[in-house]
Structures are given as C-alpha cells and as structure tokens.
Amino acid sequence: MGQEDIRREFKSIEEAFDSLPQKEREHCIRVSHYAEEIFLLACAADIYSDDVSVRVRLKLDQREAVADGARYMNIGKALVPELYHNIRPDFSPEEIALYRKHTTDGVKLVQSLLSEKMSSNPQALNIISEAIESHHEHWKGNGYPEGIKEGEIPIIARIMAIANALDKAASQKHSERPFEYAIEQLCSGSGTLYDPLLVNIVSESKGKLKKVFNKYINQSKAIPVIKPLISRTASRPFSLWYRPIAELKKNRTIAYEADMRFADKEKKWIPYSEVEHIIKREAMEHELGLYFITELGDMLRRLDACQIPAAYIVYTPPGGWLNQKGLSKELISLLNDIGTRPQRLCINLNQQMWEGKNKTTQENLKAMADFGTLIMLSGLTLNSVTADELKEYGVAQLRFGPEIGPRLDDKETTDYLSGLCGAGLTLLADGLEKKRHIALLNKNKIFYATSLVIGDYQTEDSLIESELALMDA
Known part of the structure; x- marks a missing residue:
C-alpha cells in the first residue's frame, strides 16, 4: 500500500x-x-x-x-x-x-x-x-x-x-x-x-x-490467579455467591455480602434455606461453616489481587454453627493459617440465630470480637435488647432494612437507636433513601451509614469481572 x-x-x-x-x-x-x-x-x-x-x-x-x-x-x-x-x-x-x-x-x-x-x-x-x-x-x-x-x-x-x-x-x-x-x-x-x-x-x-x-x-485480560486455599473441583456441590454493599453517602462499594449456595440434582444453585434440613440432619454445620470461611479467605485475596476495595465480607453462617463449643478457637486458628485479617470478616447473625443463642454462643462471639472479627446483628426487633446485652455478645454493628424508616416517627424508636449509637454501636440502614427519614436520624443524633445491597448474588468470578468493568467505566 x-x-x-x-x-x-x-x-x-x-x-x-x-x-x-x-x-x-x-x-x-x-x-x-x-x-x-x-x-x-x-x-x-x-x-x-x-x-x-x-x-x-x-x-x-x-x-x-x-x-x-x-x-x-x-x-x-x-x-x-x-x-x-x-x-x-x-x-x-x-x-x-x-x-x-x-x-x-x-x-x-x-x-x-x-x-x-x-x-x-x-x-x-x-x-x-x-x-x-x-x-x-x-x-x-x-x-x-x-x-x-x-x-x-x-x-x-x-x-x-x-x-x-x-x-x-x-x-x-x-x-x-x-x-x-x-x-x-x-x-x-x-x-x-x-x-x-x-x-x-x-x-x-x-x-x-x-x-x-x-x-x-x-x-487485565484475566483476573489475577491466586494459589487456592481450598480445592475447587467442578463436582463440588456448594459455593459462596456474592453481591456488593454500597455506602450511599460516599457512592462507593464498601463491602460484599456472601450467600451459601448449593447445587441440586439438576445442577441449579439454590440457597441454604432449601437444604438447611439436610445439613442439620447430617450434622454438617461445623465443617461447612469453617470451609466457607476458607473460601472467603480466597475471595479476599482475589479482590486484593485485582485491587478491588473491600473492607470486609459479611457472612451469615449455618444455623447452630455459633453454638458449638471451642468454635472461636478453631476460627481464630483458621484465620491465622489462611492469612485473613479478622477485621475483614463480618459474622452476621439473623433474628433466628439471635433467638437461638446460648452461653456457648456468647463465649464464641465475644472471643471472635476480641480477636478483631466484626459481629453484626440483622433484623433486630426494635427495643428488644439493650446495648449492654449486645456488647456482651461482641455485637458491633446493627443492620436494619428500609422498613425502619416509618418507625422513625416514633420517639421511643429514635431514643432507642440514639442510645445504641451512644453506646458505640454502628447502625447500618439498608436502602434508607427517603430524605425525611434521613433527616429524622440526623435530628436525633443517630449516627448511621446508609447502605444499599446491589443486585443479585453472583458467582465469585462473575462478581470480580463486573466490579473490574465498573472500575474501568
């Protein structure tokens, strides 16, 4: 030419x-x-x-x-x-x-x-x-x-x-x-x-x-590889899926939430709730819970390798997992072995787990919290527990859904939340976007973070690829 x-x-x-x-x-x-x-x-x-x-x-x-x-x-x-x-x-x-x-x-x-x-x-x-x-x-x-x-x-x-x-x-x-x-x-x-x-x-x-x-x-043409902490075979019938948690005030992803998924006979991924009865019947909660902690360690290392910001990952363990004697020692040992800083793991308790707690639960959670692991309680019934009791269990964060918004017109509710904040607890308000509700929180000096869970759960690879695409946008 x-x-x-x-x-x-x-x-x-x-x-x-x-x-x-x-x-x-x-x-x-x-x-x-x-x-x-x-x-x-x-x-x-x-x-x-x-x-x-x-x-x-x-x-x-x-x-x-x-x-x-x-x-x-x-x-x-x-x-x-x-x-x-x-x-x-x-x-x-x-x-x-x-x-x-x-x-x-x-x-x-x-x-x-x-x-x-x-x-x-x-x-x-x-x-x-x-x-x-x-x-x-x-x-x-x-x-x-x-x-x-x-x-x-x-x-x-x-x-x-x-x-x-x-x-x-x-x-x-x-x-x-x-x-x-x-x-x-x-x-x-x-x-x-x-x-x-x-x-x-x-x-x-x-x-x-x-x-x-x-x-x-x-x-990068491909997500950086890490040497896996766990064996990942195609036949493995369970895995963690993830979705981002964004901080609305700063308009950025601050953390990720993990969800246990299991493959059924047709190789479709279903949530833990659909197989919980099997897990309990086979007494698999203990091993499964620790396994998923290791998988979380892998995910954090991959996020770091890709320079995707992630303060922590929220993990809701199998029901009954926290009620086992000696669990905290095993968890602390595991986190040390896999090189995961405890502050990057957030153990989430739902209302059912909170209601089923016992003395062993308290010992485990307190030991985990003292080690640096974040403890979160989601879906708490308002006015049902004091700040002192929450602290006895090592709870540092309380997470509410958007349904809390209408309750903020009630002085008893705002006084209760204000007292929790005054005791040093962090409040996360998922999806609380109405200006009036936010104004009520500010008026009552309730310190909070408005967060928003984004999208559906994705596989580990899919989430990393989508986050990299957003960083490149």
Whole structure:
C-alpha cells in the first residue's frame, strides 16, 4: 500500500489507531507508560556512555516521542486483516509473514501520516519509526523483520521490546502475582531476547513499573490467579455467591455480602434455606461453616489481587454453627493459617440465630470480637435488647432494612437507636433513601451509614469481572 492509499484510508494517525480493536489499543497505551518509565530509568542510569548512537537517543526531551513510539508500535495492524493481528501456532509460513508485516507497514503508515506534521522534529519521527519497526528484534538476532542483534538494534526498540513483553506477561492469567511473574520472564530472557543492561535496570527499579501495572490492572485480560486455599473441583456441590454493599453517602462499594449456595440434582444453585434440613440432619454445620470461611479467605485475596476495595465480607453462617463449643478457637486458628485479617470478616447473625443463642454462643462471639472479627446483628426487633446485652455478645454493628424508616416517627424508636449509637454501636440502614427519614436520624443524633445491597448474588468470578468493568467505566 502506497502513501496515497494510506492517506485515502486514514486521514490521521489517531484515526488509524482508533481502528485497532479495543484490547490492542489498551495494550499499546499500557506499553507506552512502561516504555516511558524504562526510558527515564535508562537516561538516569547513564550505562551507555561509550555508545554515541545510544546517547543521542537517551535524552529527556525525547520522552514524548518514546511514549508515542510505544503507543503506535502496532499501528501497522490497521493495514492487516484482524485475523492476523495475533500470531497463532497453526499459521502457515505465508500467514506468519503477513502477521510480521505490521512492523514495516507501521513505519510506512507513520511516515505517511506524520512526516508533514513532524517536519520540524525529524529526530522524534525517527524514534517513533524505530520503535515500530524493530520492537520484535531479539538480542541474539533471531527476531524480525531484519534479524539484527545486540547493539545493531536501536535502543528505543530495545526499550519497546521489554515494555511490550512486560505488559503481555503481566496481563495474562499466569500466577498469583502477575507482575512479579512478568519480571521473572524478562530476567529469563536477558541476554537472549532482551538487552541485559536494560533488564537489570528494570529488575532493580520494578517498584516504579509496578505503579503502571497497578494503574491499569482493571484492564487485565484475566483476573489475577491466586494459589487456592481450598480445592475447587467442578463436582463440588456448594459455593459462596456474592453481591456488593454500597455506602450511599460516599457512592462507593464498601463491602460484599456472601450467600451459601448449593447445587441440586439438576445442577441449579439454590440457597441454604432449601437444604438447611439436610445439613442439620447430617450434622454438617461445623465443617461447612469453617470451609466457607476458607473460601472467603480466597475471595479476599482475589479482590486484593485485582485491587478491588473491600473492607470486609459479611457472612451469615449455618444455623447452630455459633453454638458449638471451642468454635472461636478453631476460627481464630483458621484465620491465622489462611492469612485473613479478622477485621475483614463480618459474622452476621439473623433474628433466628439471635433467638437461638446460648452461653456457648456468647463465649464464641465475644472471643471472635476480641480477636478483631466484626459481629453484626440483622433484623433486630426494635427495643428488644439493650446495648449492654449486645456488647456482651461482641455485637458491633446493627443492620436494619428500609422498613425502619416509618418507625422513625416514633420517639421511643429514635431514643432507642440514639442510645445504641451512644453506646458505640454502628447502625447500618439498608436502602434508607427517603430524605425525611434521613433527616429524622440526623435530628436525633443517630449516627448511621446508609447502605444499599446491589443486585443479585453472583458467582465469585462473575462478581470480580463486573466490579473490574465498573472500575474501568
């Protein structure tokens, strides 16, 4: 394709860039940020003092050109059918050659679309061209399109090769620590694929590059993997599902609520209430409750790996679980073993569990609370229990539904709630949105958090994917 043909197809470089698939554009933007950081590190390190051709390129005033070179490194794919944007093992030699043309085609494209615009800065245009043409060259000479090696490869292209490889490795589903895995992959290619001096700089300054990874983690092609704390087999007939809890005052997700789900004979997921009689008959509450705590630990680690904020997860255990002797010791030991901070687990008691409590329940809850675990009571009948009694059981949070709103006109109710707040308890009012009700809470100095449970329960993977999508919106 000649320059006139290119100009007819694309009026500007940005139009050509925008024609690439979204994932490709996102990849190039991330590489641009990695490349810029590596370029700055190379400038500061002054490790090529004897190489004039390198010193000419490693000047801070070329920083923008380096970033543009990375941004447009795959621009040549705009001239290639999308089928050939990514190489596949089943490609024929002709198809491999077509895929590799994106390097040389990319140079033609930028020369055609940018030569006039950058006529006053030919060095910047050369940097962009070098980045595009040679970012697939390998240190030992087995790259493309020219098969040049070592010092023959322009320094800008060497930087691009590392930035490109770093993002590809860190964006795939490889390990519990994707960025660290990517650094390991770079180091393994040092001296064969990549300039060893640059790899050394990257390895020593990975903290700065990790910030780029963190900034764009929500664009990752796959959710970061964690080494599971528990065995997750396809035949496992139970799992936790989740939904977000938003803080309405701050308009953000603050926590997640877990719900026990079980697979029936038709492999449909049903709630705990439908199998509770079976669980009790088989005396499975104890083991099942502890198992789900471990699964919660996995979920928290995955949320952290994806940088999805989560103060805690609310978990309503099986009925009768809290009435077992020695449970608190087992729970504390388990949380220590799986590395879950107790403050990130919120044990929720519903009205039925509260009414069925006994001395053992009190001992367990108090020990858990003293360890740092949050204890929540939901659906409390108003005026039915004192603040002192709640504290004896370690309860720190009371959760009410929107039905509490109309009760706020009753002075006895507001006095009761005000007394609970005065005793240091936190009130959560789910879905309390009417301004009049909120005004009554404020008037009576009832300190509260208006929260809203969002949507239906989802599987662990579905929830993480939807939360990442929201972060990216």
